[in-house]
Amino acid sequence: MMLDTLGVGxxxxxxxxxxxxxxxxxxxxxxxxxxxxxxxxxxxxxxYAAFVNGIAVHSMDxxxxxxxxxxxxxxxxxxLLALAEAMPSQPSGLDLLLAFNVGLEVQGRLLxxxxxxxxxxxxxxxxxxxxxxxxxAASAKLLGLSPTQCTHALAIAASxxxxxxxxxxxxxxxxxxxxxxxxxxxxxxxxxxGLEGNPGILDMDCGxxxxxxxxxxxxxxxxxxxxxxxxxxxxxxxxKRFPAHLGMHWVVDAALAAxxxxxxxxxxxxxxxxxxxxLRVPPSKYINCPFPATEHQARHSFQFNACSALLDNNxxxxxxxxxxxxxxxxxxxxxxxxxxxPEDNHPSFDKMYCEVAIETQQGQSYAARCDTFYGHWRKxxxxxxxxEKFRANASTVLSSEGVEGTIDAIGDLERNRDCASLGSxxxxxxxxxx
Amino acid sequence: IMLKELIFGQFISxxxxxxxxxxxxxxxxxxxxxxxxxxxxGSTTDVFELALQHCQHMYAPDDxxxxxxxxxxxxxxxLAAFVNGVAAHSMDxxxxxxxxxxxxxxxxxxLLALSERMPGxxPSGLDFLLAFNVGIEIQGRLMxxxxxxxxxxxxxxxxxxxxxxxxxAACACLLSxNASQCSHALAIAASxxxxxxxxxxxxxxxxxxxxxxxxxxxxxxxxxxGLEASPLVLDAVTGVAGFSAxxxxxxxxxxxxxxxxxxxxxxxxxxxxxKRFPAHLGMHWVADAAAAxxxxxxxxxxxxxSPAQIQDIMLRVPHSKYIxRPFPESEHQARHSFQFNACTALLDGEVTVESFSPAALRRPELLSLLSRVxxxxxxxxxxxxxxxxxxxxxTLVGGDVLKGRCDTFYGHWRNxxxxxSLRKKxxxxxxxxxxxxxxxxxxxxxxxxxxxxDCTPLLSQLQ
Numbered sequence: 097m098m099l100d101t102l103g104v105g106x107x108x109x110x111x112x113x114x115x116x117x118x119x120x121x122x123x124x125x126x127x128x129x130x131x132x133x134x135x136x137x138x139x140x141x142x143x144y145a146a147f148v149n150g151i152a153v154h155s156m157d158x159x160x161x162x163x164x165x166x167x168x169x170x171x172x173x174x175x176l177l178a179l180a181e182a183m184p185s186q187p188s189g190l191d192l193l194l195a196f197n198v199g200l201e202v203q204g205r206l207l208x209x210x211x212x213x214x215x216x217x218x219x220x221x222x223x224x225x226x227x228x229x230x231x232x233a234a235s236a237k238l239l240g241l242s243p244t245q246c247t248h249a250l251a252i253a254a255s256x257x258x259x260x261x262x263x264x265x266x267x268x269x270x271x272x273x274x275x276x277x278x279x280x281x282x283x284x285x286x287x288x289x290g291l292e293g294n295p296g297i298l299d300m301d302c303g304x305x306x307x308x309x310x311x312x313x314x315x316x317x318x319x320x321x322x323x324x325x326x327x328x329x330x331x332x333x334x335x336k337r338f339p340a341h342l343g344m345h346w347v348v349d350a351a352l353a354a355x356x357x358x359x360x361x362x363x364x365x366x367x368x369x370x371x372x373x374x375l376r377v378p379p380s381k382y383i384n385c386p387f388p389a390t391e392h393q394a395r396h397s398f399q400f401n402a403c404s405a406l407l408d409n410n411x412x413x414x415x416x417x418x419x420x421x422x423x424x425x426x427x428x429x430x431x432x433x434x435x436x437x438p439e440d441n442h443p444s445f446d447k448m449y450c451e452v453a454i455e456t457q458q459g460q461s462y463a464a465r466c467d468t469f470y471g472h473w474r475k476x477x478x479x480x481x482x483x484e485k486f487r488a489n490a491s492t493v494l495s496s497e498g499v500e501g502t503i504d505a506i507g508d509l510e511r512n513r514d515c516a517s518l519g520s521x522x523x524x525x526x527x528x529x530x
Numbered sequence: 531i532m533l534k535e536l537i538f539g540q541f542i543s544x545x546x547x548x549x550x551x552x553x554x555x556x557x558x559x560x561x562x563x564x565x566x567x568x569x570x571x572g573s574t575t576d577v578f579e580l581a582l583q584h585c586q587h588m589y590a591p592d593d594x595x596x597x598x599x600x601x602x603x604x605x606x607x608x609l610a611a612f613v614n615g616v617a618a619h620s621m622d623x624x625x626x627x628x629x630x631x632x633x634x635x636x637x638x639x640x641l642l643a644l645s646e647r648m649p650g651x652x653p654s655g656l657d658f659l660l661a662f663n664v665g666i667e668i669q670g671r672l673m674x675x676x677x678x679x680x681x682x683x684x685x686x687x688x689x690x691x692x693x694x695x696x697x698x699a700a701c702a703c704l705l706s707x708n709a710s711q712c713s714h715a716l717a718i719a720a721s722x723x724x725x726x727x728x729x730x731x732x733x734x735x736x737x738x739x740x741x742x743x744x745x746x747x748x749x750x751x752x753x754x755x756g757l758e759a760s761p762l763v764l765d766a767v768t769g770v771a772g773f774s775a776x777x778x779x780x781x782x783x784x785x786x787x788x789x790x791x792x793x794x795x796x797x798x799x800x801x802x803x804x805k806r807f808p809a810h811l812g813m814h815w816v817a818d819a820a821a822a823x824x825x826x827x828x829x830x831x832x833x834x835x836s837p838a839q840i841q842d843i844m845l846r847v848p849h850s851k852y853i854x855r856p857f858p859e860s861e862h863q864a865r866h867s868f869q870f871n872a873c874t875a876l877l878d879g880e881v882t883v884e885s886f887s888p889a890a891l892r893r894p895e896l897l898s899l900l901s902r903v904x905x906x907x908x909x910x911x912x913x914x915x916x917x918x919x920x921x922x923x924x925t926l927v928g929g930d931v932l933k934g935r936c937d938t939f940y941g942h943w944r945n946x947x948x949x950x951s952l953r954k955k956x957x958x959x960x961x962x963x964x965x966x967x968x969x970x971x972x973x974x975x976x977x978x979x980x981x982x983x984d985c986t987p988l989l990s991q992l993q
Contacts, residue, residue: 113757116752116755116757117752120748120751120755123592123606124589124592125590126590128588141590142588218770218771219775220771220775221721224721251728252729252734254725254726254728254729255687255690255726255729255737256725257724258725259720259723259724260771260772260773260774260775261775262720262760262762262767262770262772262773263721263759263760263763266758267757267759268717268758268759271718271721272721285584286580286581286737289583289584290580291581291733291734291737292733293729293732293733293734294728294731296728297729300726302685302726302727302728302851302852303726303728304726306686306724379769380769381768382769382770
């Protein structure tokens with residue numbers, strides 16, 4: 097997860113939203129300095145490094161996804177790396193790994209306090225709800241706070257939680273993760289200075305419960321007891337193959353399979369021969385966008401992703417550029433798309449499916465269904481494919497020394513005395529990139 | 531049909547000083563004065579000190595925006611907005627509106643901080659007042675999008691919901707952003723809104739206002755750099771919540787844009803409540819009711835009120851969990867306790883700043899009275915600052931029953947503080963940290979704010 101997160105973060109440093117955030121953040125200065133990923137000499141105060149790096153991670157919707165739904169790593173890793181750099185003595189790789197897992201575990205536990213959390217969200221964007229709590233927990237762990245301080249860190253963080261879903265198909269979405277990382281870090285620092293919040297924050301409906309309509313918190317077993325299991329052991333992570341909302345991965349795999357069937361029968365693929373394309377998808381308003389106008393909308397559009405996959409027989413980082421979105425061939429195909437939401441198609445990343453049915457002018461029909469896309473936790477990416485994704489992403493800004501160095505540093509993390517080397521590889525940029 | 535967010539953006543960018551009526555100018559200047567005063571007093575609190583140290587520890591010095599009451603201490607604008615906002619709300623002494631929120635603390639610190647940063651000429655007093663009123667107006671309009679907002683809150687702390695939006699609007703106005711940028715500022719701010727009520731009777735509560743101020747300023751600054759967000763945030767879109775995420779019953783309404791015509795600001799129709807002592811607004815009703823009983827006892831029975839005279843106390847108050855605390859353990863809890871405030875007013879005849887000191891919290895006479903209090907929630911007493919009342923019924927040892935009732939406390943919008951009372955409160959507050967010349971200088975600057983060509987006299991006397 098760490099490797100994937102660093103890779104998507106690095107490529108994310110090439111986006112417009114990241115640059116706006118960096119420009120904004122440069123008005124802040126501090127004595128403690130933390131690195132901005134992919135920039136050989138740029139540093140920022142730790143909370144703002146966490147902010148911009150978190151934005152980078154989520155800037156292209158390319159980061160990891162869990163069940164119940166959230167993007168867990170982007171809220172935690174940027175905060176931890178920023179904090180680690182600023183600490184008087186550098187934590188070991190194992191300390192970093194432990195804090196990271198604490199940040200994930202807290203998110204997983206909180207998401208299980210609500211059944212509504214199991215479905216694709218409608219109200220609050222989950223990373224803004226549980227992400228800031230995970231960041232606070234992870235930061236508190238790395239700082240070595242006392243149990244009481246850790247409790248207050250969570251309580252303080254709760255007052256920084258919760259961004260509405262409406263901004264998720266816009267340029268502001270990545271700030272949800274950037275702010276989760278930053279404000280969780282801040283909450284831990286404030287708790288370290290003695291700020292107190294409500295220690296009952298997780299028990300109360302008027303506490304963390306405000307973000308759910310069916311809040312039902314349960315006890316947590318302590319790691320020292322025999323019954324303890326990390327949530328990550330029982331529930332894996334989905335890694336994306338292309339930068340778009342997770343739901344798009346099902347429809348793309350189905351579209352590619354449908355196209356293969358058509359090509360298998362007809363011999364070639366000619367979009368003008370298509371009369372209609374029917375998509376059978378789960379009901380979810382914010383990813384149902386018939387004619388996306390921006391890259392952010394395109395990443396959240398069943399229709400766009402299906403058509404793009406059909407036309408190109410592939411989906412990549414470049415599929416969401418302005419030119420690609422504006423292609424006449426794509427627009428023509430988009431006009432032929434019909435969307436249905438079958439009753440048995442539940443809007444949950446654990447249960448949903450997508451079907452793509454192509455009907456030709458000749459009346460032939462070629463349909464395919466995807467229940468589990470490649471990269472989903474039920475069908476995880478192979479190690480080689482994970483490395484290939486990382487290399488493709490990281491090499492857009494890092495030199496090969498930086499790319500391979502990061503892979504080695506993460507691979508060996510639990511044996512590293514301190515994680516400073518990791519930080520240094522993230523700054524070994526390709527010469528032209530400044 | 532125009533999207534609400536675009537309409538709000540047009541309003542913020544299109545409204546002009548001439549749209550401010552004399553009533554609105556007068557009322558908003560009172561708010562500015564009161565907010566500065568409570569902020570200055572608030573700069574003596576622990577939570578303010580903690581917030582300031584945090585900023586100074588985490589960030590390098592940046593000599594731009596003044597910190598209330600600390601000569602020579604300046605911070606980067608958003609950080610100054612943060613600590614001054616924390617100060618404003620640190621003692622629960624700041625203004626309260628209907629529907630319920632504390633509007634000024636979220637807006638004023640951001641505007642002061644931003645003004646100090648603006649290069650060249652500082653904004654005129656009138657531009658400043660316009661931006662301030664925009665920040666208040668936006669908050670009022672947003673709260674009218676929900677009926678549940680009229681009642682004492684249970685879920686999200688209102689300043690964290692509408693305060694951030696108000697700060698973003700005010701800053702966007704002062705920065706003269708265009709209509710589209712103003713819209714985006716609001717939308718960006720929505721993703722920074724919303725803190726739960728549970729932290730309300732704790733040391734973290736003031737950060738809700740500090741963060742509202744800071745993050746609203748940040749949203750406006752990001753919008754000025756071209757960051758874009760959803761145009762649909764203020765509309766109610768089923769399945770994709772925007773600002774509606776914070777309410778169960780969200781029904782947005784249009785806002786007319788003042789294109790040369792007049793615009794009636796909400797402040798004209800709904801005045802502000804100012805507190806006489808630093809506690810949750812609800813406490814003011816029981817305090818006034820209990821003070822009436824105190825006066826009667828002192829007038830008839832003896833010179834002081836002592837627990838030995840009191841058999842029991844019954845409070846009739848609205849039902850609201852977070853202000854019903856029989857035995858508060860901290861100053862924060864005490865400021866949110868019907869029981870504590872009633873007993874204090876019964877003993878002393880009033881509640882003051884000093885009533886919440888550590889020594890006062892532990893007084894044996896007070897603790898002994900607290901154990902004799904019971905609370906009732908009559909059906910006709912709604913948890914609503916416009917319609918609630920407070921009744922204190924005291925049974926004396928001899929058997930006599932004395933009753934005090936308050937429907938409208940002095941300071942409520944129906945019975946506003948006189949200008950003299952407001953200035954007295956300001957002098958008491960500001961005088962704790964500023965020399966008398968600054969205190970009087972600020973009063974003069976605020977009272978003449980709409981005529982100042984440059985708001986520097988306001989900015990330079992805050993420390």
